[in-house]
Amino acid sequence: MRLRPLSLAALAAALLCGPAQAQSVAEVFGERSLAIAIDDRCHVFSDNERDALTASWLQARGTLLRAGHSSEDIRSTFDVITRRASTRACSSPEAQGVIAGVRSAYTAFSRMYALDYPGGARVWMAQRRRGEIPVWTLSQTLADEPQPPRFGLYSDPAGEVLSLSLVPAEPPSGVAIVLRDPERASEPVDPTLGGLLAVSGRPAWARLAPPRHAEARFWASGRRMVEDRLHFAFPESATEAIARLDPREAARIELYDARGRITGQLYVEIGDFAAALAFLAAGIDPSASAAPGG
Known part of the structure; x- marks a missing residue:
C-alpha cells in the first residue's frame, strides 16, 4: 500500500517534540533518522552501535521505497529531522532518551547470529x-x-x-x-x-x-x-x-x-x-x- 506523502513530514515534527512509539515502518525510519542526526552531532555511539543503527535505518528506508514512497520525500524527511535535531542539546532529555533507546535495542540486536x-x-x-x-x-x-x-x-x-x-x-x-x-x-x-x-x-x-x-x-x-x-x-x-x-x-x-x-x-x-x-x-x-x- 502506498504511504501518504505527508506521513513522514508530519512524523519529523512529532519526533522532536517527545518520545515516539515505533508502531510503523515510517516511525522506525523517523526514530532511526533522529538517532543518526544526534550521533552525527554528539558522537555518542560505538562503531558497532552505529553499524546496527545504520542497518535498521537502511531496512526501514528500503521498506518505504518498496511501499511506493519516493526517494525524494525520504531524503527530505531525513533533512528535516537533521535540521531540527540540531536545535536540541546533546544533554537534553529528548536526546538522552533517543540514545538510551538505541543502546537498549542494540543489546538485543548484538545477540543475533x-x-x-x-x-x-x-x-x-x-x-x-x-x-x-x-x-x-x-x-x-x-x-x-x-x-x-x-x-x-x-x-x-x-x-x-x-x-x-x-x-x-x-x-x-x-x-x-x-x-x-x-x-x-x-x-x-x-x-x-x-x-x-x-x-x-x-x-x-x-x-x-x-x-x-x-x-x-x-x-x-x-x-x-x-x-x-x-x-x-x-x-x-x-x-x-x-x-x-x-x-x-x-x-x-x-x-x-x-x-x-x-x-x-x-x-x-x-x-x-x-x-x-x-x-x-x-x-x-x-x-x-x-x-x-x-
Whole structure:
C-alpha cells in the first residue's frame, strides 16, 4: 500500500517534540533518522552501535521505497529531522532518551547470529561468521529448483568474497554481474512504465533492471569447486557498487560460453543488501548467550 506523502513530514515534527512509539515502518525510519542526526552531532555511539543503527535505518528506508514512497520525500524527511535535531542539546532529555533507546535495542540486536531481510520477491539471508567454518554470511537463492544458484558473500578461512554458486550442466567459461551505473543514470529506470508494459527476458518483479544505456559490468575474477558446486568470485568493488543501489532495483548475472556468447541470465534483487552488510559489520556481543539465529 502506498504511504501518504505527508506521513513522514508530519512524523519529523512529532519526533522532536517527545518520545515516539515505533508502531510503523515510517516511525522506525523517523526514530532511526533522529538517532543518526544526534550521533552525527554528539558522537555518542560505538562503531558497532552505529553499524546496527545504520542497518535498521537502511531496512526501514528500503521498506518505504518498496511501499511506493519516493526517494525524494525520504531524503527530505531525513533533512528535516537533521535540521531540527540540531536545535536540541546533546544533554537534553529528548536526546538522552533517543540514545538510551538505541543502546537498549542494540543489546538485543548484538545477540543475533542470523537475520533475514525480505525484499519484494526474494530474501537476503545474513549470518554472522563464527570460527573458521565456511559459511554464506549473506546470500540470496536465484531460482526455485532443487539445487538453485546462490549469490552473495561466501566466507571461509581464505576470506570473504562476493560469489555466485552453481551446479551447471555445462559450466560457463565466464560470468559477469551487471548493475546500473549511477554516473550515467542517477536514478533507476523503469521501461515497463510502472508494470504496464512487459519486457521480455526478465522476471516481472525485475522492473528496475540495469538500463542498457547505463550498465556497469563486473567480471568474475576467479573460480573454484566447493564440494559439488562451482563458485565464481567477484571483486570487492562489485560489493560496494551493489550496496549503493536502490533497494527496488535488480542486478543481472550473465553466463558466457568459451566463444563469448551469453548462454544464460539470472536476476538478483538488490533489496536490503546494504542493511544486511551493516548487520554483519555490527558484530556479535561477546557476552551474548542466545542460541544461534535467535
